[in-house]
Amino acid sequence: MENFKISGFDHCELYVGNAKQSAYYYQHAFGFEPVSYSGLETGNREKVSYVMQQNQVKFVLSSPLISGTDISRHIDRHGDGVKDISFSVNDAEKAWKETTSKGAKSVIKPKLIQDSYGEAVIATIQTYGDTTHTFIDRSKYKGTFLPGYENIQTPNTDISTGIIHIDHVVGNQPDGDMKKVCEFYEKIFGWHRFWSVDDKDVSTKYSSLRSIVMSNENEKVKMPINEPANGLKKSQIQEYIDFYNGPGVQHIAMSTKDIISTVKKLKSNGVQFLPTPKSYYEDLSNRIDDIQEDLDAIAELGILVDSDEKGYMLQIFTKPIQDRPTLFYEIIQRRGSNSFGKGNFKALFESIEREQSQRGNL
């Protein structure tokens, strides 16, 4: 029997306390266009969702309309956070059958949904913590998002910040659970290990972590899985686990073709990034050859650079985007490199630790 195929990330759904205000933030800070909507006006009495899109990145921001729902319990336990990481597949029913027969827990059995734009098949399984994966076959659907959502007409203004696609989605696990979660992806999906770091690579005086990047067959989907390692004080991963009350999505990395322009726009829109110490840039051009970008602009914006044998990459991390120190975003521009920034972990961790210390969590 031929296996089902994952072609890439479809979207991520976040459960948030106030979807209307979150949508405003994603639109005016990150440059996402609101494209579809589901809520009271479309006949949904329990849940409101805004679909925000920028090029290939889609986020669904959902809030409960009534009390006592799974969404409200999720928000109470975790704060705002990523509920679902969905994948585009060629056959959602087959994906569900295969993964559940290998031991994945079913959340939603395969179902056909349809409206005047066509039909789609969706099915959902459980992964780490309260996080889920939805399989979506939208090959017979011509609408903007999915049946049940209505298009939002927006004025034709260019608010894009140059974000192109989801590069990777990172999951934090409690100490000792990283291997178990990676084995889940190997066993259930047949995924492989793409990259890994251990605590010898990425420890500062305080923080430390281990990470393994799991990837699907075509390597369009990359999911690093982290766990804390013991340092002198509290690992940033442990801080996440404490505030999220268990495992969950730590960050989503979004690509750009011009990180300098993207970060400038995001900053002028009010997005806050982790600062990088000036000392990081002192020997940057000695560490990495042939950086095409303007080095002064890179230093000015606090962008980090790392390289491997295939090239280099530029990256920067936002501060947490909600009050709990949990979910944040990464902006990444790859110039050949498949790196996940091992060379930057020390500088990055030192920056995170300064913030942790201000929160009284170090």
Ligand code: FE2
């Ligand atoms: Fe990342």
